[in-house]
Amino acid sequence: MTTFIAIVLMFGVLISVHEWGHLVMAKRAGILCHEFAIGFGPKILSFRKNETLYTIRLLPIGGYVKMAGEDFEPIEVKAGQxxxxxxxxxxxxxxxxxxxxxxxxxxxxxxxxxxxxxxxxxxxxxxxxxxxxxxxxxxxxxxxxxxxxxxAPYDRTFGAQSVWKRVLAIAAGPAMNFVLAFILLVIVGLVQGTPTDDGQIGTVQPDSAADQAGLMAGDEIVSIEGQSIDNWLDLRTVLADRADTPTEVTYIRDDAEQTVTLTPQAIEQNGETVGILGVTNALERSPTKAFTTGAETTWTMSTLIFSAVGDLVTGQVGVDQLAGPVGIVRMTDEVAASGFIMLLNWTALLSVNLAIFNLLPLPALDGGRLIFLLFEAVRGRPIDPKKEGFVHFIGFALLMLLMLIVTWNDIQSFFK
Incomplete structure (x- = not known):
């Protein structure tokens, strides 16, 4: 039950923050927003505040902000009524x-x-x-x-605003997901701490090479095979080529320098065999470091996901390797069982993923809408709304087909 609540809250936060970005920027642009919805399908809860109806709907697979003039109006007054x-x-x-x-x-x-x-x-x-x-x-x-x-009088519709205002209203959704990821990672840094800049050991895994050599938490590794270790990246770089090879490690304990010879364990990492000691670096609680690490980690997550998208486009990664809603729920279940900090990190990763996915230049996604706005800015006039709507409809249908495929893959993987 706890895991179910965690999953619902996680998806609710991801979707709410994304749509809230759209809502705030649309209202600032003067656009009338008919509805702010979390989920699709029948309404479960709803209330109206000012001009907007806020709803929670049955199927928690997304959300939307219905802006006046962006799509067909839900109620029309026709002659003869x-x-x-x-x-x-x-x-x-x-x-x-x-x-x-x-x-x-x-x-x-x-x-x-x-x-x-x-x-x-x-x-x-x-x-x-x-x-x-x-x-x-x-x-x-x-x-x-x-x-x-x-x-919605014309001046309150989506199409009546300048291209720049509409770009901001569309781009604000993905932007808020990046902001959410950054905030979550800062919280992780403040609660758990952030890695120190030196080679100080935080934990030692039982029966690891470091444990067998007598290394302890608090020891600071200063050199390996005579190569100076200034930070954790230096340590990993030097150890990468020392798998199953006797290695001389110099460290400081109680202000005294000591040297020990050990054999780094060999493991497979990104298709290569590398050596590890079986230690993690020490953590420190610093607000400044939490902010800088949060920004750096958000950037790193973004570049990795962009790289993965590139692999998908070039065919290096197949559709069968994508995870759909079922797969994400299963992975979230496993992460939630590992603790609150792991869940925060996972939520941050999914938030970056959601932002980048929505920025893809595909019809029906925010990225697709931004492409149409770019064409309008270049041409100096908007594209026929009916033609744009048809393209988005086709794009949405194809996305739903992709969703069905990856969901089927998830189900097959689950039973395997």
Whole structure:
């Protein structure tokens, strides 16, 4: 049960932070955001704050921010529809009811002749064979079967904003995932500590080469085979070529320098045989070091994931080696069992992964939308929304197909 809660919270945080980035930048750009959703499918919980409906939906496989004008509106007023209007004291409309007989505050009932909620902000009704025209408030709500959606005048739509503002609104989602990863890694550094810059030993694995030679936590390795050791990278570099080879190690204990000969154990690492002592470096709790290490680790994670994407594109890595939702949940289960710190590191890695995946120049992803905005900036005019929408639809279908493939691979791997 604890692992299940950890998984739900982890995915909830990853998705919420991503979509929150979109929401904040879209609102700052003046775009009306109809809904902020975590998950897809039927609503479980919902509440409205200011202009936006916040929802938690049944399937926790993603989320979205529905910006006015970015996609088709969920409620449309068409000619011939029978509606009811609620009027303000000034005679303007602030509610349009699609089931007027179910509303208690309807002032006018009629048949829609014309409706313009974008430019003119007017509704024209036929009431008892009489044509009446009413002005719409800029925040008029359309109410249909309990669903409420606010109209969006043109200046509040996604397409009305400058290319730069739209780029920021789209890019803010992945950017917040990078920020989240950095914050989580800083927390890890503050709680657990960050590696020291020297060759000081933090822990010694039982029965390792270091343990058998009598090395202890707190010892500082200063040279190996006469080569000076200034940091942990130096230590690993020198040991890499010393697998199963007697090696002279000089260290400092209690301010006294000592030397011992040991044989580094051979292990396979990235397809190569390297030598190890069986020790980890010491940790220190330093806010400054936690911030710098958090930034460096976020960068390292990003470069490794970009490299992996490149291997996938060039065919060096097959689709069968990708992990889908089932595989990620299984790995998260294993990581959660290893402790809170490991879960934070894993969440940071997934957050960077989510950011980079969304930045890929594929239709339906943030990266694909950014490509269309780049074309618009170069051409000086937007691409036909219907054509762009069709491309994104095809891209989404292909992504769902890929998701099914990797999920099937996950299931097969699970039973194997």
């Amino acid at each position: 029978h509606v009811g209007l609620r009027l303000t004291s000034a005679g303007t409309v602030d509610r349009v009811y699609f089931q007027p007989d179910q509303a208690k505050d309807v002032h006018v009932v009629g048949t829609v002749d014309k409706f313009d909620s974008i430019r003119e902000l007017k509704i024209q009704l036929l009431v008892d064979d009489e044509v009446r025209v009413y002005a719409l408030e800029r925040d008029t709500l359309l109410v249909d079967q309990g669903m409420e959606i606010q109209i």
